[in-house]
Amino acid sequence: MPESTIIALNISTLKCPVSFGGDFGILPLDAAPVPDVLSTSVKTKFYALLIPLAGTGELILDGNILEMRRGRVFFINYSQVLRLSASATFRGKLILFTRSFYNLIYTGNRKIKNDTAFSGLPAFSDFRRGDFADFLATVSDITTEASRQQALNRETVCLLLKVTMLKFIRASGGDNYIGFKTNRTLAYVEAFETLVNHNFRQLKRTSEYAEKLNITPNYLNSIVKDRLDLTAEQYIRNRVILEAERLLLNTSLSVTEISFDLGFSDKSHFGKYFRKATGHSPNRFRHKFVNGQ
Structure with missing residues (x-):
């Protein structure tokens, strides 16, 4: 499909049931087929973690066909072209966020100071079973906190999101991850x-x-x-x-x-x-x- 015909997709377009305006959203993928807007090629205007929970499918990311399965978590960067194709039994979750939301809290730690730590991240990480359960626990905490109407919930979700990204990065190579090397x-x-x-x-x-x-x-x-x-x-x-x-x-x-x-x-x-x-x-x-x- 020519690039000129690929629409740019914003978080607000997806109408996530749990969201903070157009900066952050959680979109369940619990019913086949996947949302129409994701079953055609779209260009992302956000970061996203795609977390398959059951069933199988394919994520086509910048023309590369990637198998979706439980335990494999995908990182989607800004301006990538994606399309989803899933089986009738597929279940999963999309966590979407903008640069400004991720940078809402500055921790002072170089490794998580801002979204520049994402440079060079792989398209997916395969988690070991125990590590995946731990990862899902943090995702559950994010969902719970984002659903609350309480003071500082945006800030809390931002910090939990940083933890989630660190766990993804660790699964992709730990301390040897090149994005952490100072040069x-x-x-x-x-x-x-x-x-x-x-x-x-x-x-x-x-x-x-x-x-x-x-x-x-x-x-x-x-x-x-x-x-x-x-x-x-x-x-x-x-x-x-x-x-x-x-x-x-x-x-x-x-x-x-x-x-x-x-x-x-x-x-x-x-x-x-x-x-x-x-x-x-x-x-x-x-x-x-x-x-x-």
Whole structure:
């Protein structure tokens, strides 16, 4: 399927029975077939943990066919293309969360300081039986806490989510997990991600970020591609488009106002940039998702 026809999927679109707005959600997968929106190819605008509990099926992630079975937990990254196909007996759970939700609590610990620890994570981890039971216990705690209407439940869920991700990372390789190794390359990539998050409105070229990091654009592209499986330009564009989509779907700002907010010189430049990335004009994107047409 051409990329231009693949819709971008937000957490709010899935209408999770347990959720915190568009930042966090838990979606049970307890009935066949899987939700229609997940049975066609969609591009994620969130992180997710897919946890099969019974039955079998296939997760097609960026064109790779992965077998779903109990004890195998999948990590889904931003801007991946996914599709689910499950047996009639399949049961599972999706935990979905945004960068901002995961970064709600800063612990001071490098290994879990923010979502940059996810760089290079494998698509899935196979848990040993006892470890999987322990993992599910934490997932149950998240579900219980997220269902409560109590003070600080968002913060509590965020901390439990960090525990869940650490258990996933440990199952994928423990202390040898490359994302935990401190080296110059990883430091550059983390600094680049931070710079993009703070400056994407003003700076949209790889060379501008390379200059701030005192490295060449080619080297920046190489290390970002190695760590994130995206070019630096793609990473910058994805951040701009993510913010553009958020403003189009969640505010009443005009397209012209949004274009200026995102640092474009005019509406036309923004429109071309947005269409190249999504296959839709900003107005068409807003109409399609807000009105469901």
